[in-house]
Amino acid sequence: MWTLPNILTMSRILALPLLGYLMWWPGWELGYLLAFGLYAAMGITDYFDGMLARASGAVSKLGIFLDPIADKIMVATVILVLTAMGVLRGPYVGDMHVLAGLIILVREIAVSGLREFLGGLQVSVPVSKLAKWKTTFQIIALGALILGQGLPDWNVVAGGITHNVPHTVGLVTLWAAAILTVITGWDYLRVGVKHMD
Template sequence: MIVLNRSDLSRKSLTTLPNVLTYFRMATIPVIVTLLIPPSSGFSQNLAFVVYCIASLTDLLDGVLARRSNTVTSIGKLLDPLADKLLITAVLIMLIPRVQAWLVFLIVGREIGITGLRSIAAGHGLIINSSRMGKNKMISQTLALVFLLPAIPGIQTTLSLIGTSFLWISLVLGYMSALDYFLNFYREAKRRGQPDN
């Protein structure tokens, strides 16, 4: 875990290029949601797919830029996973009933829980870093939506099957990483003598 300082909220920290890319990713969410509002045409679904792919690429790019330019910030470590969760959650909800509602509920429930935990941790001045398992969960979700979003006649069933399989993988990894995050926060809060609720 990383301690969040007042300097992390400075204008310089908030406006680094990696963080600007994170803001851009957040800005694509209403665009994608609008394109997927039923009844959406095949063109709208495919356009949403393109916008989603661009947004996902910014997730990869902001991390690379932050490390290479030495502009990794604590606020970036807080906002980056939040942007990911908002994007994934919004798209999954819009894909109901193409994706089973209860599966979306389990995935979104996990994301809400971890976002709540991150908020509590931030209130104590702590940043919960994404674990390797959590990053693999995110990769699985991203791949799932890459297969579920496009409207391509003739192979739609196959794409949906592959996408749903990746969602199941992300579900397992998601709850395993969630347990890890909760335990790490509990241990850190206890070590610092802070309340864990």
């Protein structure tokens, strides 16, 4: 049960309080740089736990259960802490960037519930290529938003407005992830509705 892939997955879950702590102090640049390093390490373990499980034939029920949970609570932790610290704010729309994070969180909860419902009916919902792109944008967005707080002087001026480069990349890719979230969430819902009559 406690294979290396499962230990890597559990390490991501256990590291979440530290990740949240490091991001909890606005203006603590070192904390955010450490948080970015931890976030990157968690992303690397996410890649390797699945790869190792498949390569070694160590895919387990515990791993199948824990891996998506670890991913979702990591995303939720980062979005919630960044929102609480006022990081999901930027030019043109101010605090409205929080909506992109909210869309992502709502979709994660809804799709988890849908998968649980369909699992009881022995219906599997494969992950689409578009959903993989959504995940990629989401990972880049959250990492860039963390990094932007650690590198507040990495700025460019465009249109008379000073933009922090990683923060701006983070906001743009967060909206890209939110748009793909709506599209892929709708695709999953259409599959689920067919089994709800």
